[in-house]
Amino acid sequence: EYIKEKLSTSIDVDNIYLTSAGCVISSHCGKGTIGILYIEE
Incomplete structure (x- = not known):
């Protein structure tokens, strides 16, 4: 939730x-690994 708020x-x-x-x-x-993925349109 912390990372979601910051993003x-x-x-x-x-x-x-x-x-x-x-x-x-x-x-x-x-x-403790954190992954951030995104979809670019």
Whole structure:
């Protein structure tokens, strides 16, 4: 939620979604990893 709030005040976006990473991403990246992805139209 903290990162979502910071992003929404820093950049102009329509939607911000929060989700959990699956087991493959989690096992390769480790605890505490944050990923930010975007779709450009």
